[in-house]
Amino acid sequence: MPALNISLGQCSDKGRKPSNQDFYGAYLPSDAQRRHKGIAVALADGISSSAVSRDASEAAVGGFLSDYYATPSTWSVKSSAQRVLQATNAWLYAQTRQSQYRYDMDRGYVCTLSAMIIKSATAHLFHVGDCRIYQLAGNTLEPLTEDHRFWASREVSHLSRAMGASQHLELDYRAVSLSEGDVFLLASDGVYEWLSPHAMTALIQDNTGDLDAAAKALVDAALANGSDDNLTAQLVRIETLPEREADELFDALGTLPPPPEMRANSELDGLRIIRPLHASARSHVYLAHDPQTNRHVVVKTLSTELAEDRASVERFVREEWIARRLDNAHVLSAPEQRGSRRYLYTVWAYIEGQTLTQWMRDHPDPDLAEVRGIIEQVAKGLRAFHRLEMLHQDVRPDNIMIDRHGTVRLIDFGATRIAGIAEAADASGEADPILGTAQYTAPEYFLGEGGTEQSDLYSLAVIAYQMLAGTLPYGTEVAKTRTRAAQRKLAYRSALSENRELPVWVDEVLKKALHPNPQQRYPVLSEFIFELRTPSPGTLKQSRPPLLERDPVRFWQWLCVLLGVIIVALLTNMSQ
Known part of the structure; x- marks a missing residue:
């Protein structure tokens, strides 16, 4: 497979x-990284x-090339x-x-920066200054960035944006789809201000076999x-x-055969x-014993019907990869892999307990405090996902x-979306399939839109509502609404109609979290x-019931x- x-x-x-005062660098990591x-490639230019x-300049480029690779891969x-x-x-x-120089930023730690990160088949450009x-492109050198320079006159100008110039950094970003043979040039103003695009193009094409020689030719020509x-x-x-449809992260396990039939x-x-x-x-999920650790573990295998489906296999293998990157008490963990595997399966920690579904059957009328405790723990697990840009x-x-x-604990990560991996997927323009369960899936998914943190919040709020009211806030109507107009007609069923002992303000909190429009939910x-x-x-003011409900006697x-x-x-008027 091409890399x-x-x-x-x-x-x-x-x-x-x-x-x-210029500083430049590039980092070409190992194949896995x-x-x-x-x-990554970066260029910074210090102000004169x-x-x-x-x-x-050195801090900007050096910090970028080292710290970027320290960020989570998710x-x-x-x-x-x-x-x-x-x-x-x-x-x-x-x-x-x-x-x-605290009162004279023009003499401080200020520089411009242009950087490029090439991942999969996309170039990500970051620019300030x-x-x-x-x-x-062919015989044309096309600029992909805009100069952040303010011209006071034809002769006098100054930077309007730069690294270190202010506490807030306003950074330009652009993504460019790549093809083999594409050529990019990063240049400081000492080069491009003294050479025309036509001249730079000719110098690059004259030295196409040796890019170091081409870069030196540009510098020498501008100096001359x-x-x-x-x-x-x-x-x-x-x-x-790399091939756009391929996901190299999972090839090692994804090509393994399914395991033989498993029995006790x-x-x-x-x-x-x-x-x-x-x-x-x-x-299919099995309880197993690991003799190396003398502990029970859970073995999960993909169903036979899905074993030939590439997307299903990738999602299946990805689950264990996700778990290893989440160190949270409220997320199911995956033990370290013990040796090589001959078959396609994943291994998980064993939880001695029950699903929330069973718990709800055993507790049909839970206290509000019990519901809060469970929902808060699930939220802690979800926040671990969101911190790593996963849904x-x-x-x-x-x-x-x-x-x-x-x-x-949250389990089953087969539907999880990872921003860093989704970026490398084939940009087909088609919406992702709905992988969640319809009753708990946020309305925006049924419009073909991508999910956000508010989508996971919606699902959690549905569970909270169900635990308190015993029903679903919109019944089964959400999955039927495939347009914005239809979703605007969704009618929230007050949880108070099912549980009169629930505080009114709690119902208002649930109503906001369950709004069909994600922008109207909690951020x-x-x-x-x-x-x-x-x-x-x-919320209290909005949820305050009328006097007849609050105090019938006083009403x-x-x-x-x-x-x-x-x-x-009336009697007074009549007597007159």
Whole structure:
């Protein structure tokens, strides 16, 4: 299978300046890390008015190339790079504020930055300042970035945006689809201001076999044309790209055959099968004993019907990969892999307990406090997913386990969406299939839209509602509404109609969390969980019932007084 490979050429020169304040670099990681995080190239240009801008340039590029690869592989490229650059920007800004140049940013730790991360078949561009990124398309050098420079006159200009210039970093981002043979140029203003696009194109094409020579030719030509600044050029050519439909992360296990029929006392790569635990259309689950650790574990196999489906196999293998990246007490864990596997299966920690579905059967009328405790634990597990830019997408009672100590854990990650992996998938333009259970799936999925954290929140709120009311907030209507107009007609069924002992404000909290429009729900899980215990003043005011409901005696007393006043007034008028 083709892998991601590039050719790289670089050259930098101080030119006529006493020192070189440009700094550049690239990181070409190993194959595994290249698949997970991609290849990074970056160029920074220090401002000439600052004696410490070289330090800023070096910190910006060096920090980007090292810290980006330290971010979790589940994060998207965009999110990872932006967070790293924002942190670097904050550090540069703080350095200036703590230095003698705190009131003169033009002499502080300030630089421009243009960076490119190539992952799978996409180039992700990040830009602030006036370095440039070009793409060579045929005989045309097309700029992919815009200069952040304000011109006060034809001769006088200054940077409007730069790294370290302010506490808040406003960063340009662009994603470019790649083809083999594409050529990109990163250049500082000391190069591109002294050469026309036509001249740069000719120099690159004249040295197409040696990109280092091409980069040096650009620098030398700009210097010969009178450039009075530092000069840096980086050239990147895409040599080979991975197949778009392939997901290399799971090839090792995905090509294994399904295991033989498993019965009590049969063995699977040293694991002894004890008994089956659960079977569904998607998978079969068994209790097993691991003699190496002398512990019970759970073995999960893919159903025979799905074993030939590539997408199903990838989702199946991905579950264990996800679990190893989530270290949370409320998420099912996966033990470290013990040796190589000969068959396609996954291994999980064994939870001695019951599903929430069974718990709800055993507790048909739970206390509000019990419901809160369970929902809060599930929310903690979901927040672990969201912190790593993952959505569970199948939150339902059957996928929640409660052990004998009362600890609640999320299980079954077959529907989980991972931002970092979704980025590398084939951009077919088709909506992802709905993988969750219809009764608990957020309405936006039925419109063909992608999920968000508010989608998992909706599913959790459905469970909370079901535990308190014994029914579903919209019945089975959500799955039938495939247009926005239809969803606007969905009528929320008050939980109070089923459980009169429930505080009115709790019903208002559930109603907001279950709004068909995700923008109208709580923005984050923590806010929903907080309001389940401590309602906001707005919620209390909105949920305050009429006087007749709150205090019937007082209502009738006031009504009698009002009627008495009216009668007296009428009698007085009649006597006159």
